[in-house]
Amino acid sequence: MSAIIDPAALDRPNSYIGKSVPRPNLPKLVEGRGQYVDDVVLPRMVHVAFVRCPHAHALIKRIDAKDALAVPGVLRVFTGQDLAVVCDPWVAVLVHLAGMKSAPQYPLPLVRATWHGEAVVAVVADTRALAEDGVSRVLVDYDPLPAVADMETALAPGTPLIHPELGDNLCFQRINESGDVAAAFKAAHKIVEATFHTGRHTGVTLEPRSILADYNKGSGKLVVHHSTQAPHMMQGVFAKQLRMAEGDVRVICVDVGGSFGIKVHVYPDEVATVAIAKLMGRPVKFIADRLESFGSDIHARDHRIHGKMAVDAEGRITAIDIDDLTGIGPYSVYPRTSAIEGNQVINLVGGPYDFANYRAKTTVVLQNKTPTCQYRAVGHPIAVTVTEGLVDLAAEALGMDPITFRLKNLMRDDSYPRTSPAGMKFEGLSHIKSLGRLMDMIDYPALRAEQDAARAKGIYRGIGFAAFIELTNPSPFMYGIGGARISAQDGCSVRIDPDGSVVAATGVTEQGQGTEGIIRQIVAEAVGVAVGAVRVITGDTQNTPYGGGTWACRGAGIGGEAALQAGLATRAAALEVASAMLQAHADTLDIVDGNIVDRATAIIRMPLSELTRIVYFRGDTLPPGLPRELMQTRHFITKEYPFAFTNGIQACWLEVDVETGLIKLLKHWVVEDCGRIINPLLVDEQVRGGVVQGIGGALYEHCAYSPEGQLLVGSMADYLVPMAAEMPDIEVGHIETPTRESLLGAKGAGEAGTAGAPAAIMNAINDALRPLDAQVLAQPFSPERILQALGKVPMRG
Amino acid sequence: MTTHSITVTVNGESVRRAVQARLHLIDFLRGDLGLMGSHVACEHGVCGACTVRVDGAIVRGCLVLAASLDGASVETIEGVSDRGEIRDLQDAFIARNAAQCGFCTPGMLMCAADLLGSNAQPTRAEIREHISGNYCRCTGYQAIVDAIETTALKRVSSDAGGAKP
Numbered sequence: 001m002s003a004i005i006d007p008a009a010l011d012r013p014n015s016y017i018g019k020s021v022p023r024p025n026l027p028k029l030v031e032g033r034g035q036y037v038d039d040v041v042l043p044r045m046v047h048v049a050f051v052r053c054p055h056a057h058a059l060i061k062r063i064d065a066k067d068a069l070a071v072p073g074v075l076r077v078f079t080g081q082d083l084a085v086v087c088d089p090w091v092a093v094l095v096h097l098a099g100m101k102s103a104p105q106y107p108l109p110l111v112r113a114t115w116h117g118e119a120v121v122a123v124v125a126d127t128r129a130l131a132e133d134g135v136s137r138v139l140v141d142y143d144p145l146p147a148v149a150d151m152e153t154a155l156a157p158g159t160p161l162i163h164p165e166l167g168d169n170l171c172f173q174r175i176n177e178s179g180d181v182a183a184a185f186k187a188a189h190k191i192v193e194a195t196f197h198t199g200r201h202t203g204v205t206l207e208p209r210s211i212l213a214d215y216n217k218g219s220g221k222l223v224v225h226h227s228t229q230a231p232h233m234m235q236g237v238f239a240k241q242l243r244m245a246e247g248d249v250r251v252i253c254v255d256v257g258g259s260f261g262i263k264v265h266v267y268p269d270e271v272a273t274v275a276i277a278k279l280m281g282r283p284v285k286f287i288a289d290r291l292e293s294f295g296s297d298i299h300a301r302d303h304r305i306h307g308k309m310a311v312d313a314e315g316r317i318t319a320i321d322i323d324d325l326t327g328i329g330p331y332s333v334y335p336r337t338s339a340i341e342g343n344q345v346i347n348l349v350g351g352p353y354d355f356a357n358y359r360a361k362t363t364v365v366l367q368n369k370t371p372t373c374q375y376r377a378v379g380h381p382i383a384v385t386v387t388e389g390l391v392d393l394a395a396e397a398l399g400m401d402p403i404t405f406r407l408k409n410l411m412r413d414d415s416y417p418r419t420s421p422a423g424m425k426f427e428g429l430s431h432i433k434s435l436g437r438l439m440d441m442i443d444y445p446a447l448r449a450e451q452d453a454a455r456a457k458g459i460y461r462g463i464g465f466a467a468f469i470e471l472t473n474p475s476p477f478m479y480g481i482g483g484a485r486i487s488a489q490d491g492c493s494v495r496i497d498p499d500g501s502v503v504a505a506t507g508v509t510e511q512g513q514g515t516e517g518i519i520r521q522i523v524a525e526a527v528g529v530a531v532g533a534v535r536v537i538t539g540d541t542q543n544t545p546y547g548g549g550t551w552a553c554r555g556a557g558i559g560g561e562a563a564l565q566a567g568l569a570t571r572a573a574a575l576e577v578a579s580a581m582l583q584a585h586a587d588t589l590d591i592v593d594g595n596i597v598d599r600a601t602a603i604i605r606m607p608l609s610e611l612t613r614i615v616y617f618r619g620d621t622l623p624p625g626l627p628r629e630l631m632q633t634r635h636f637i638t639k640e641y642p643f644a645f646t647n648g649i650q651a652c653w654l655e656v657d658v659e660t661g662l663i664k665l666l667k668h669w670v671v672e673d674c675g676r677i678i679n680p681l682l683v684d685e686q687v688r689g690g691v692v693q694g695i696g697g698a699l700y701e702h703c704a705y706s707p708e709g710q711l712l713v714g715s716m717a718d719y720l721v722p723m724a725a726e727m728p729d730i731e732v733g734h735i736e737t738p739t740r741e742s743l744l745g746a747k748g749a750g751e752a753g754t755a756g757a758p759a760a761i762m763n764a765i766n767d768a769l770r771p772l773d774a775q776v777l778a779q780p781f782s783p784e785r786i787l788q789a790l791g792k793v794p795m796r797g
Numbered sequence: 798m799t800t801h802s803i804t805v806t807v808n809g810e811s812v813r814r815a816v817q818a819r820l821h822l823i824d825f826l827r828g829d830l831g832l833m834g835s836h837v838a839c840e841h842g843v844c845g846a847c848t849v850r851v852d853g854a855i856v857r858g859c860l861v862l863a864a865s866l867d868g869a870s871v872e873t874i875e876g877v878s879d880r881g882e883i884r885d886l887q888d889a890f891i892a893r894n895a896a897q898c899g900f901c902t903p904g905m906l907m908c909a910a911d912l913l914g915s916n917a918q919p920t921r922a923e924i925r926e927h928i929s930g931n932y933c934r935c936t937g938y939q940a941i942v943d944a945i946e947t948t949a950l951k952r953v954s955s956d957a958g959g960a961k962p
Contacts, residue, residue: 022891022892022894023891023894025899026890026891026894026896026899027887027891029896029899029902030878030887030890030891030896030899030902030903030906031834031874031875031878031887031903032833032834032835032873032874032875032878032902032903033834033875033878034899035833036833036836036900038827038833038837039827039833041831127828129817129819129820129824203934204934205898205900205934206836206838206844206846206898206900206901206932206933206934207836207838207898207900208838255898255899256898257836257838257898257899257900258897258898258900258934258935259898260934287837289840290838290839290840290841511898512896512897512898512899512935513897514894514897681893681894682894685894685897685936685937685940688936688937688939688940689897689934689935689936689937690937691937692936692937692938693934693937715839715841715843716839716841716843716844716932717841717843721932721934722937722938723929723930723932724924724925724926724928724929724931724933724938724941724942725922725925725926725929727925727937727938727939729921729939730937730939753937
């Protein structure tokens with residue numbers, strides 16, 4: 001594609017792209033009239049609750065359900081063996097991740113439970129409360145086994161094997177290398193190195209994982225109401241695992257109460273629920289409670305990274321060397337796999353910078369903890385933390401200001417297209433412009449002056465920066481080439497109804513990002529009607545074109561382009577009919593605000609509703625051979641670049657209380673370039689929400705485990721998430737470098753905030769602590785860790 | 798299990814039910830009455846998604862037992878929406894995109910309405926403090942603070958200038 005839409009050139013009555021149009025689904029949500037899965041109640045619906053393993057690793061010797069079945073209201077109890085009769089296991093590997101291995105996973109384990117919190121037995125009852133009564137009466141005789149809790153020793157000789165048939169506890173290992181790293185380090189003017197920990201945390205969607213499966217034995221059809229990001233993918237998964245045709249499975253997700261990547265995976269307890277519905281032939285609902293969410297929602301970001309950077313005497317980065325280790329739990333998670341996060345880390349480290357020599361190794365090991373997988377900004381916060389941490393250390397070693405050092409090393413804005421040392425292809429980025437925009441926003445000299453003045457009074461404030469790249473609009477290179485049935489393509493059908501209103505059915509989904517809003521804007525503009533005349537259908541595999549759903553920041557860039565093309569095609573189809581009706585050449589006509597108009601004079605020739613009346617009810621009056629296809633479907637997939645990278649830079653200004661170790665966030669800034677902005681309000685709020693999620697991981701959130709592999713987090717009183725009082729105001733600025741792969745020019749915007757925030761915070765804390773010769777490199781940067789760095793409290797064993 | 802007969806006024810309508818002693822208010826509202834606007838998210842009184850009013854004061858629906866509410870008056874997001882009591886606040890949330898997934902929103906609105914009922918001109922810090930017990934995982938809170946602040950300012954200016962043309 002060559003032409004890119006210029007919003008100014010389309011400034012006519014229905015030009016909505018680039019405008020802050022409110023979202024159509026908010027009026028119902030602010031009145032509590034949405035429909036989340038738990039709001040759906042079906043006749044003869046029953047509830048399932050799960051007995052969960054209290055050990056990190058244990059043999060299941062015997063299951064006695066007699067007492068549970070005696071509880072009034074308890075209907076059935078299912079074990080792993082029971083469900084294996086109707087449901088096949090899955091193995092989460094991708095063939096393009098060479099050498100990757102994992103073990104077959106069943107809805108409920110057959111022989112051994114391999115993490116604390118794994119569902120072992122299912123109890124079905126009339127209500128959730130009764131099902132829990134039943135759960136408390138199931139007797140499972142476990143034989144506890146030695147657990148692999150510490151990822152550092154997972155591969156050490158003598159460590160027990162989680163899946164003996166795999167031969168070791170190694171899931172995946174890859175080295176990404178270019179240039180001559182050894183020579184660069186040998187020739188370096190300065191070398192800095194450090195070890196970073198990013199800390200295991202999780203998504204905590206406010207709506208827990210939820211599923212309601214309804215199998216009709218008469219029709220052989222399965223309807224699944226599911227809180228998911230990827231309904232078509234789940235349709236395929238349920239069909240395959242339960243040995244059904246995809247067309248006999250319908251997945252519906254009306255409203256989804258937050259996802260952040262948590263709800264794009266295959267969870268054994270959810271597959272178990274569907275299998276039970278098939279066995280019982282009646283609707284079965286599973287809503288995770290918060291305790292089981294912490295133990296069974298995927299965790300993420302459990303990485304230890306040794307990093308080294310070499311710089312020359314002029315202050316240029318010459319080499320980066322990374323050794324990443326991550327523990328992913330006992331199974332790679334289906335179908336995206338748990339090796340992608342580590343793979344992303346070694347693809348993204350050093351991403352914004354112009355240097356030649358790169359070596360990065362990731363080692364992905366199995367352990368007896370909750371499985372990890374993709375969570376918002378997959379791998380990015382880790383890669384950015386390492387890169388930007390090393391950048392600040394290098395600047396300090398050289399005695400350079402961190403901004404001067406970044407300006408010297410960031411890729412030039414006129415240097416694209418280019419490929420990074422890690423092998424990532426960049427179509428067009430704007431690091432230098434973004435940094436310039438940030439400098440306009442923050443008044444850097446004033447902040448430094450304020451910092452100096454505060455230090456004189458014993459107040460320790462710091463400013464931290466983090467430049468970043470973000471992977472969006474993924475092509476099949478992310479999953480498809482590895483064999484995963486995950487669609488990188490997406491589609492949209494646009495239809496004009498008899499009253500002239502428009503319906504758009506899209507394969508991308510809504511979990512709060514504003515997908516329905518932007519699809520509505522794009523389609524309204526493309527067809528030529530008011531936004532109020534467009535209704536958007538999402539989240540229903542029976543009624544939307546096949547697509548991948550919403551993840552990896554693809555909704556706007558992929559789904560949006562499909563909607564634009566479908567809308568333009570529908571407009572052209574309507575104009576072809578109008579041309580026949582009005583005896584005018586189609587090129588001389590246009591659709592504006594729901595009317596067919598003369599393009600040159602803007603004089604209204606007839607309302608769209610008159611055209612549709614004739615097409616639908618008086619087709620006899622039209623020329624017999626005239627096409628009257630007022631519904632058009634288009635699909636879009638990126639072809640030239642594996643990913644559309646975005647970029648940006650963040651700054652954080654905070655204060656460290658050196659007596660308590662508490663951190664007060666004073667202000668946060670983000671400049672990001674997501675290409676064409678479809679709705680500035682929604683983009684800004686994606687950035688702000690993303691930043692706060694990054695702040696959560698940096699400062700508060702931690703899935704803490706005992707050395708034996710016991711999860712120590714049981715409620716939201718244990719696991720802290722950001723609260724309103726502690727969060728700063730966040731200022732957001734933009735640069736727009738549209739992608740030329742599409743007419744729309746949009747890239748993704750949902751993960752940039754999360755990608756950069758932890759690194760900006762770490763650098764700000766270390767900037768504040770620099771006069772005290774203290775630094776922190778392990779997230780979360782809790783008061784205890786701050787005080788340990790200051791030598792005020794002892795390190796824990 | 799023992800049951801208790803309770804008569805409760807819910808959104809202005811009298812409701813009589815026999816409830817188990819262990820039944821929480823939020824499960825009573827959702828399960829027995831089909832009022833799905835208030836949500837269950839943490840079940841430990843931490844996150845505020847189940848915030849409703851009992852006798853005019855906001856409570857956590859997951860911490861109150863239904864059996865304790867005989868004679869009480871309960872209001873939920875559905876009730877205050879029907880009465881139009883917080884229409885301006887809801888409009889501000891829509892205009893500012895102060896809701897994303899919407900799961901926390903009903904509880905957040907009940908909490909925000911509570912603040913504006915007792916403090917007509919809260920500072921941003923007071924707003925942040927008051928909604929601290931209501932978790933939002935999507936927005937990062939700033940849009941919510943903006944929407945509440947805007948509503949407060951509009952209410953004050955319309956009170957002050959109500960007589961003007």
